[in-house]
Amino acid sequence: MIHETLPVGMLQCNCSIFGDEQTREAIVIDPGDDVPAIEAVLARHQLKAIAIVITHAHIDHVGGAAKLRRSTGAPVYMNPDDEELARMMDVQAAWLGVRTPEATPIDVAARDGDKLTVGAAGFHVLHTPGHTQGSISLWIPSENTLLAGDTLFRDSIGRTDLPGGDGRQILRSIREKLLTLPEDAVVIPGHGDSTTIGREKHHNFFLRDL
Numbered sequence: 001m002i003h004e005t006l007p008v009g010m011l012q013c014n015c016s017i018f019g020d021e022q023t024r025e026a027i028v029i030d031p032g033d034d035v036p037a038i039e040a041v042l043a044r045h046q047l048k049a050i051a052i053v054i055t056h057a058h059i060d061h062v063g064g065a066a067k068l069r070r071s072t073g074a075p076v077y078m079n080p081d082d083e084e085l086a087r088m089m090d091v092q093a094a095w096l097g098v099r100t101p102e103a104t105p106i107d108v109a110a111r112d113g114d115k116l117t118v119g120a121a122g123f124h125v126l127h128t129p130g131h132t133q134g135s136i137s138l139w140i141p142s143e144n145t146l147l148a149g150d151t152l153f154r155d156s157i158g159r160t161d162l163p164g165g166d167g168r169q170i171l172r173s174i175r176e177k178l179l180t181l182p183e184d185a186v187v188i189p190g191h192g193d194s195t196t197i198g199r200e201k202h203h204n205f206f207l208r209d210l
């Protein structure tokens, strides 16, 4: 697949774009900001976005979704357990001292076990609550790649001190849904460098008791 990850916005959220070489269909994950840069990637590869997936409703992950939805016509997928957070966009904007982005409607509920198909690839929704109640990760078996949102980072895990966060729940999500994936699976977190499941299983201090 065509694949690019670009850090967007003030908090440098990793926005990922995957495209199928044959059908030219693409999926965009976490268009938090910098929509023109995302559109440029799609245009450069002659891709058409058919889905926009939000791993969780924090402003740095969802901020550009309404704009990208309008320009591409692609539906927005998000877990309904983050609807309340999505409605708090003005509060979240105030935390960061930025303007409130346009509200993003959820077109399709993304629930645990759901599968999105882009060309020949399946994107499997794993509900991984803890950072927020509606946090999801996307597992792409054909790419041996996990998009972990803000649930799992290289050497760290997502913070759980914001509304909807739960420290025990995030560890359970990581243990049951993520550490069960192949050790050589590549993990693209919501921020920062990529890693692998095995590296985090063996070296991530926050997972030492799992």
Ligand SMILES: [Zn+2]
Binding pocket: 056, 058, 131, 150
């Ligand atoms: Zn977050």
